[in-house]
Amino acid sequence: MTPRAEDDPAAGHARTLLRTATRYSGSRCVALCLVSIAATGAGLLLPAALGRALDLLLAHAPATRWVLCCAALVLLLGLLDAVQTVLTGTVDARTTAWLRRRLTGHVLAAGPRAADRFGSGDLVARLVGNAAEAGTTPAARAALLAALAGPVGAVVALGLIDWWLAAVFLAGAPLLALLLRAVSRDTSESASRYQRAQGRIAAALAEAVEGVRTVRAAGAEGRETARVLRALPDLSRAGHRMWRVQGRAAARAVAVAPLLQLGVVAVAGVLLTRDRLSVGEVLAASRYAMLATGVGVLVGRLAGLARARAAARRLGEVDTEPATVFGARRLPDGPGRLELRGVTARRGGRTVLDGVDLDVPGGTTLAVVGRSGAGKSLLAALAGRLADPDAGDVLLDGVPLRELPHEDLRGAVGYAFARPALLGGTVEQAIGLGLPSPSPGRIREAARTALADDFVRRLPDGYGTAVADAPRSGGESQRLGLARAFAHGGRLLILDDALSSLDTVTERRITDALFGDGPGTTRLLVAHRGATAACADAVAWLDGGRVRAVGRHEELWRLAEYRAAFGDGAGPADTGDSDVPPVQDTQDGQGEGRDSMSGRTRTGAGAGDGTDS
Numbered sequence: 001m002t003p004r005a006e007d008d009p010a011a012g013h014a015r016t017l018l019r020t021a022t023r024y025s026g027s028r029c030v031a032l033c034l035v036s037i038a039a040t041g042a043g044l045l046l047p048a049a050l051g052r053a054l055d056l057l058l059a060h061a062p063a064t065r066w067v068l069c070c071a072a073l074v075l076l077l078g079l080l081d082a083v084q085t086v087l088t089g090t091v092d093a094r095t096t097a098w099l100r101r102r103l104t105g106h107v108l109a110a111g112p113r114a115a116d117r118f119g120s121g122d123l124v125a126r127l128v129g130n131a132a133e134a135g136t137t138p139a140a141r142a143a144l145l146a147a148l149a150g151p152v153g154a155v156v157a158l159g160l161i162d163w164w165l166a167a168v169f170l171a172g173a174p175l176l177a178l179l180l181r182a183v184s185r186d187t188s189e190s191a192s193r194y195q196r197a198q199g200r201i202a203a204a205l206a207e208a209v210e211g212v213r214t215v216r217a218a219g220a221e222g223r224e225t226a227r228v229l230r231a232l233p234d235l236s237r238a239g240h241r242m243w244r245v246q247g248r249a250a251a252r253a254v255a256v257a258p259l260l261q262l263g264v265v266a267v268a269g270v271l272l273t274r275d276r277l278s279v280g281e282v283l284a285a286s287r288y289a290m291l292a293t294g295v296g297v298l299v300g301r302l303a304g305l306a307r308a309r310a311a312a313r314r315l316g317e318v319d320t321e322p323a324t325v326f327g328a329r330r331l332p333d334g335p336g337r338l339e340l341r342g343v344t345a346r347r348g349g350r351t352v353l354d355g356v357d358l359d360v361p362g363g364t365t366l367a368v369v370g371r372s373g374a375g376k377s378l379l380a381a382l383a384g385r386l387a388d389p390d391a392g393d394v395l396l397d398g399v400p401l402r403e404l405p406h407e408d409l410r411g412a413v414g415y416a417f418a419r420p421a422l423l424g425g426t427v428e429q430a431i432g433l434g435l436p437s438p439s440p441g442r443i444r445e446a447a448r449t450a451l452a453d454d455f456v457r458r459l460p461d462g463y464g465t466a467v468a469d470a471p472r473s474g475g476e477s478q479r480l481g482l483a484r485a486f487a488h489g490g491r492l493l494i495l496d497d498a499l500s501s502l503d504t505v506t507e508r509r510i511t512d513a514l515f516g517d518g519p520g521t522t523r524l525l526v527a528h529r530g531a532t533a534a535c536a537d538a539v540a541w542l543d544g545g546r547v548r549a550v551g552r553h554e555e556l557w558r559l560a561e562y563r564a565a566f567g568d569g570a571g572p573a574d575t576g577d578s579d580v581p582p583v584q585d586t587q588d589g590q591g592e593g594r595d596s597m598s599g600r601t602r603t604g605a606g607a608g609d610g611t612d613s
Contacts, residue, residue, distance in 0.1 A: 014309070049073060051281050133311035260292075365538075368524065413494065432487060
């Protein structure tokens with residue numbers, strides 16, 4: 001049983017999307033409906049005109065006017081069919097474009113949650129293929145209305161010729177109704193399965209394309225191909241089921257429709273022998289019987305509409321993912337103080353961050369370190385509201401990020417990532433992404449700070465080189481991402497492992513420039529190298545989803561488990577400070593820990609949660 005909209009949120013969202021999309025092309029949909037009905041009306045008039053012309057010709061009476069009328073109806077049908085084709089294509093294209101714009105904006109507004117839930121490949125399949133299928137819904141509904149008007153009008157015409165003809169046809173009409181209902185139900189089910197299999201293949205293909213170098217290096221092309229196509233049997237079964245559904249419907253129509261047509265023609269013949277009908281009326285009755293049993297057209301329309309509704313439901317699933325809601329509280333002037341209060345975040349049913357408390361004073365740098373999977377990147381995402389915590393608050397200069405308007409938040413927080421996505425037509429546009437009016441001077445100054453200016457100038461067209469035509473290494477891509485973050489400015493800069501692909505000399509030069517900017521910018525730095533952590537004012541050590549300790553890198557280095565979080569062997573020697581007293585590990589709830597960022601000290605049970613705030 002198909003769930004109701006209130007029990008199936010995706011179906012409810014799909015209906016809302018289709019209603020809004022139909023209103024977007026409302027005038028064209030109305031025009032298409034009128035043209036389709038006009039074409040149906042002309043098609044219903046043609047048999048009557050042919051019958052009348054035939055009777056006049058058999059009676060050797062003047063029939064020129066009726067012959068011309070038949071010719072005019074044929075020409076009108078051709079013209080209306082052309083207009084209907086153009087309108088159908090226009091409505092389909094406009095509706096598809098609207099759905100893609102609407103859902104692309106929604107996916108971007110929802111943030112990483114949508115990609116995490118559906119996968120990038122499946123999302124692309126939904127926004128491209130399913131949107132195109134769902135976009136045919138308004139035109140399909142208009143065409144279905146005309147397709148239904150044809151048989152209904154034909155039955156009425158049979159009744160006008162003689163009520164016996166309509167009675168014969170209506171005796172078999174319930175069989176046709178049951179046939180059409182079964183086609184709609186079974187096609188919708190098989191279309192949903194087909195589209196789900198398509199989505200799984202698209203998701204696997206996107207993963208394979210993203211990791212193509214790894215696949216080739218491992219010599220695993222055959223295994224990866226098999227993995228991508230693993231859902232192909234399901235796709236084939238669903239596709240064959242759709243064709244079987246339509247094939248059975250066509251076979252039943254072939255069995256039922258001719259019997260009804262023969263019944264109508266037989267009764268018309270009997271009425272002809274009794275002089276109740278003329279030869280022309282018999283001809284018209286046979287034509288109306290064919291129109292009334294036009295199950296093939298209805299089956300095709302219903303099957304197309306069922307596929308479109310199944311595709312719309314998949315779009316509705318995407319639309320159920322809530323978009324990020326922003327507040328209206330203005331961000332006051334401040335140094336960029338960042339606070340995390342009792343932040344808990346879960347992913348995939350697992351608690352990644354558990355009650356994290358941090359206080360980063362404005363203008364200082366906090367490095368976040370920990371083993372792989374400790375939640376460092378998630379913490380960086382929460383700090384700039386690329387994601388929201390399941391519990392707790394993140395504040396910037398005393399204001400919860402949830403309460404800030406979108407413009408204030410994005411203007412105050414800059415990001416750089418380990419694998420930056422360089423969007424924009426040219427290198428200059430990629431660096432200035434997000435800036436309302438980026439000046440060339442600002443772009444070049446940011447590139448110089450990120451040590452990217454030299455290699456950008458060596459490109460064929462310098463800063464005007466298309467991003468796709470700019471050969472670059474992983475480190476050069478990271479420098480462009482850093483340049484974008486530096487050009488953005490703001491009071492909080494978050495570097496999520498954004499120095500990992502740089503050589504040590506370049507990294508040190510960038511960190512010197514980064515940390516030498518003065519107190520105007522607060523920096524949160526996800527670090528995997530001890531040398532990077534050593535440059536920060538303090539280090540937050542994540543372990544098991546909680547903050548194990550906060551302190552200077554050279555102090556924390558005294559702890560063996562802290563040293564194990566690094567793989568480069570960097571230690572106090574990086575800073576030249578080795579005469580430092582050891583820091584007490586507070587994981588066991590004993591001793592005292594001092595937060596070198598805020599100067600606050602916690603003792604006893606307060607230190608037992610492994611955080612220093």
